[in-house]
Amino acid sequence: MRVMGIDPGLTRCGVGVVEGRPGAPGTMVAVAVVRTDPEAPLAERLLALDDGLRALLEEHEPEAVAVERVFSQHNVASVIGTAQASGIALLAGARLGLPTATYTPSEVKNAVCGNGTADKRQVTTMVTRILRLKEAPKPADAADALAIAICHLWRGGVKARIAEATARALASQAAPTRRGTAR
Amino acid sequence: MRVMGIDPGLTRCGVGVVEGRPGAPGTMVAVAVVRTDPEAPLAERLLALDDGLRALLEEHEPEAVAVERVFSQHNVASVIGTAQASGIALLAGARLGLPTATYTPSEVKNAVCGNGTADKRQVTTMVTRILRLKEAPKPADAADALAIAICHLWRGGVKARIAEATARALASQAAPTRRGTAR
Numbered sequence: 001m002r003v004m005g006i007d008p009g010l011t012r013c014g015v016g017v018v019e020g021r022p023g024a025p026g027t028m029v030a031v032a033v034v035r036t037d038p039e040a041p042l043a044e045r046l047l048a049l050d051d052g053l054r055a056l057l058e059e060h061e062p063e064a065v066a067v068e069r070v071f072s073q074h075n076v077a078s079v080i081g082t083a084q085a086s087g088i089a090l091l092a093g094a095r096l097g098l099p100t101a102t103y104t105p106s107e108v109k110n111a112v113c114g115n116g117t118a119d120k121r122q123v124t125t126m127v128t129r130i131l132r133l134k135e136a137p138k139p140a141d142a143a144d145a146l147a148i149a150i151c152h153l154w155r156g157g158v159k160a161r162i163a164e165a166t167a168r169a170l171a172s173q174a175a176p177t178r179r180g181t182a183r
Numbered sequence: 184m185r186v187m188g189i190d191p192g193l194t195r196c197g198v199g200v201v202e203g204r205p206g207a208p209g210t211m212v213a214v215a216v217v218r219t220d221p222e223a224p225l226a227e228r229l230l231a232l233d234d235g236l237r238a239l240l241e242e243h244e245p246e247a248v249a250v251e252r253v254f255s256q257h258n259v260a261s262v263i264g265t266a267q268a269s270g271i272a273l274l275a276g277a278r279l280g281l282p283t284a285t286y287t288p289s290e291v292k293n294a295v296c297g298n299g300t301a302d303k304r305q306v307t308t309m310v311t312r313i314l315r316l317k318e319a320p321k322p323a324d325a326a327d328a329l330a331i332a333i334c335h336l337w338r339g340g341v342k343a344r345i346a347e348a349t350a351r352a353l354a355s356q357a358a359p360t361r362r363g364t365a366r
Contacts (some may be wrong), residue, residue, distance in 0.1 A: 030220030042273055042283075046270055046274045046277060052314065079263065079266070080253050080266040083263040083266035084270030084273075087266070087270045087271055090229050094227060094232060100224070100226035
């Protein structure tokens with residue numbers, strides 16, 4: 001399964017594409033940063049971000065999009081721009097009919113470092129190790145986007161297996177009940 | 184000039200279209216609210232909002248889009264959704280190549296009520312009066328969107344006149360200078 005992780009930002013938006021499956025190390029497909037000019041009018045920046053993300057989605061054809069969830073605890077001055085960028089990212093995925101998911105920063109850190117309060121350096125180290133890269137991914141601020149993609153592959157996989165098992169259990173329970181009702 | 188005012192919100196996004204020019208009372212062309220299901224996944228809601236705004240833009244063909252600016256002083260729990268909705272609104276306008284503008288709530292209140300701290304009731308009263316409506320616009324929460332459109336018509340007009348006058352003044356100054364340089 002191929003996942004595009006997006007670390008939303010208006011000035012720098014990290015994008016990381018990872019191919020893999022739950023429980024196995026993944027492979028890095030691409031890593032990029034979409035930049036917009038902080039001096040440009042807001043609508044122009046949002047359009048440039050949307051164009052950039054659409055081009056990357058078209059190029060790498062992921063099967064799912066995972067976006068870091070914006071928190072109100074973030075720096076209040078930057079939270080609005082980050083929220084707008086995350087909205088554009090989720091819309092870009094949904095527009096293509098792709099499943100989307102959001103993860104909190106601590107869910108992402110927990111997934112790749114086993115520690116929800118890991119720092120940026122630890123995340124970069126673990127992403128480099130998990131994806132068996134020769135050196136830390138560049139641009140550096142895209143390591144988080146790769147971590148988000150890995151988080152989705154691993155957690156999403158677990159979630160999907162649980163959902164599947166639950167559905168099977170319910171189906172086997174439901175069958176006699178349904179026969180019962182038919183009597 | 185026809186302006187679409189947008190009062191961004193994820194659950195209820197107010198839209199008001201006004202035709203007019205600076206210094207003259209305007210005419211209401213349309214008023215609507217785009218609603219999205221609070222229970223639906225975020226990406227689905229953003230897509231529904233984008234679809235709704237695009238349909239209204241296509242139907243009413245405004246020449247400009249004005250969106251209320253999101254403030255970090257807003258309720259922190261709702262600011263992220265409001266910021267995402269405003270991003271979608273600005274993108275929808277920019278995607279069509281329309282000029283976009285943002286105004287703070289107090290700029291809007293000042294424009295229609297002459298008072299930056301006017302309450303919701305006063306804004307509705309003044310919008311009804313300015314647009315010479317027989318009764319307050321419905322749905323009620325779209326009155327703000329009409330106020331944003333009126334604000335843009337009036338303030339945008341003043342701004343455009345100042346820009347034009349400045350350009351004329353600069354041109355008349357620049358002409359002899361250019362001749363001077365040519366000597």
